[in-house]
Amino acid sequence: MSTDQHKIPQATAKRLPLYYRFINNLHHQGKLRVSSKELSEAVKVDSATIRRDFSYFGALGKKGYGYNVEYLLSFFRKTLDQDELTKVALIGVGNLGTAFLHYNFMKNNNTKIEMAFDADKGKVGEEVGGVSVYHIDQLEDMLKNTDVAILTVPSSEAQNITERLVEAGVSGILNFTPARITVPDHVRVHHIDLSVELQSLVYFLKHYPLDEEE
Amino acid sequence: MSTDQHKIPQATAKRLPLYYRFINNLHHQGKLRVSSKELSEAVKVDSATIRRDFSYFGALGKKGYGYNVEYLLSFFRKTLDQDELTKVALIGVGNLGTAFLHYNFMKNNNTKIEMAFDADKGKVGEEVGGVSVYHIDQLEDMLKNTDVAILTVPSSEAQNITERLVEAGVSGILNFTPARITVPDHVRVHHIDLSVELQSLVYFLKHYPLDEEE
Numbered sequence: 401m402s403t404d405q406h407k408i409p410q411a412t413a414k415r416l417p418l419y420y421r422f423i424n425n426l427h428h429q430g431k432l433r434v435s436s437k438e439l440s441e442a443v444k445v446d447s448a449t450i451r452r453d454f455s456y457f458g459a460l461g462k463k464g465y466g467y468n469v470e471y472l473l474s475f476f477r478k479t480l481d482q483d484e485l486t487k488v489a490l491i492g493v494g495n496l497g498t499a500f501l502h503y504n505f506m507k508n509n510n511t512k513i514e515m516a517f518d519a520d521k522g523k524v525g526e527e528v529g530g531v532s533v534y535h536i537d538q539l540e541d542m543l544k545n546t547d548v549a550i551l552t553v554p555s556s557e558a559q560n561i562t563e564r565l566v567e568a569g570v571s572g573i574l575n576f577t578p579a580r581i582t583v584p585d586h587v588r589v590h591h592i593d594l595s596v597e598l599q600s601l602v603y604f605l606k607h608y609p610l611d612e613e614e
Numbered sequence: 615m616s617t618d619q620h621k622i623p624q625a626t627a628k629r630l631p632l633y634y635r636f637i638n639n640l641h642h643q644g645k646l647r648v649s650s651k652e653l654s655e656a657v658k659v660d661s662a663t664i665r666r667d668f669s670y671f672g673a674l675g676k677k678g679y680g681y682n683v684e685y686l687l688s689f690f691r692k693t694l695d696q697d698e699l700t701k702v703a704l705i706g707v708g709n710l711g712t713a714f715l716h717y718n719f720m721k722n723n724n725t726k727i728e729m730a731f732d733a734d735k736g737k738v739g740e741e742v743g744g745v746s747v748y749h750i751d752q753l754e755d756m757l758k759n760t761d762v763a764i765l766t767v768p769s770s771e772a773q774n775i776t777e778r779l780v781e782a783g784v785s786g787i788l789n790f791t792p793a794r795i796t797v798p799d800h801v802r803v804h805h806i807d808l809s810v811e812l813q814s815l816v817y818f819l820k821h822y823p824l825d826e827e828e
Binding site: 408417418420422443444496498499502510548550574588593594595598599605606608 | 785
């Protein structure tokens with residue numbers, strides 16, 4: 401696997417965790433091989449895209465045979481560093497934060513929410529989804545070797561908390577607040593804006609009617 | 615505005631609601647014009663991309679002057695059909711569903727969650743974020759002229775509920791369950807998988823360190 405992964409297009413990279421999950425499912429079902437068509441139907445990505453994505457990693461499949469599930473699995477596990485655990489902190493145990501904590505991120509993957517923080521003293525000391533909730537004032541004391549934070553605080557707090565996270569050494573932030581946050585160049589932010597996602601779907605419905613496509 | 619919007623790349627289309635929101639903010643702040651650099655800093659999209667995106671709509675800006683905020687606003691409002699309300703139903707009033715209902719989608723935009731459904735009779739009749747919760751058995755009776763549904767049910771229910779939504783005439787589904795759902799060709803599904811988003815961030819942190827980029 402000497403592929404230079406820096407050359408994988410970001411759009412391909414984004415689909416890797418999705419591929420991994422479904423190949424893992426197939427493996428659990430005892431399947432030995434899978435065609436790009438089957439994979440396509442399972443992950444809802446067209447098969448041409450799947451073949452192109454896989455081609456960046458070298459010839460993983462054979463024509464007429466498809467892909468070997470076990471080989472794909474070990475390949476993706478390695479590529480996605482599934483054996484290396486990334487520690488995650490969640491900031492803001494409101495409804496969205498609580499939903500996250502109950503969602504089992506450990507299932508077949510390499511991330512674990514290890515602690516949660518909230519400004520509400522009534523929540524401090526509780527366990528939500530098996531994760532202990534600390535007071536936001538403890539952030540700097542508790543965050544050691546935590547690379548990633550999930551931000552589910554109110555918008556008005558987003559920038560302030562972000563600065564504290566960065567100061568504490570966090571290098572990746574999954575921002576679920578509507579606020580666009582400013583970070584130093586070495587920090588990566590992925591922003592998921594629920595309202596933008598909904599508007600985007602509506603826009604696509606109106607302007608890209610599926611009956612007219614392809 | 616005779617631009618054939620079917621030719622806008624989907625990546626551009628996805629950014630439109632984001633642009634709209636920030637241009638609206640600028641307008642509320644009384645700003646008359648904005649440079650692509652300022653816009654870039656606000657929405658965290660590089661300015662070359664912004665200029666290219668805007669170019670699909672014709673010459674909206676002037677070199678050295680930037681963009682006229684009021685013109686941009688009216689343009690995006692029209693493009694995004696901000697004056698036309700899309701009715702949305704939310705299925706599954708758990709933590710994630712509740713977070714959605716409290717999130718004010720009506721702020722400056724064209725979507726409104728009009729009703730929510732849940733299988734738990736204890737929730738039926740409640741109002742969450744100003745939205746009434748109905749029993750899931752009432753789905754077919756209540757959904758009239760509802761185009762879009764947000765799916766925040768347990769994974770195991772996702773496909774079954776999807777089929778009922780499609781049968782009731784829903785043409786767009788924002789799927790927040792980890793399940794990949796199968797729909798007829800004319801139905802559009804946008805899938806937001808929280809676990810995949812987190813894994814994707816971790817992958818990017820490891821393989822695309824920002825210090826090395828650009």
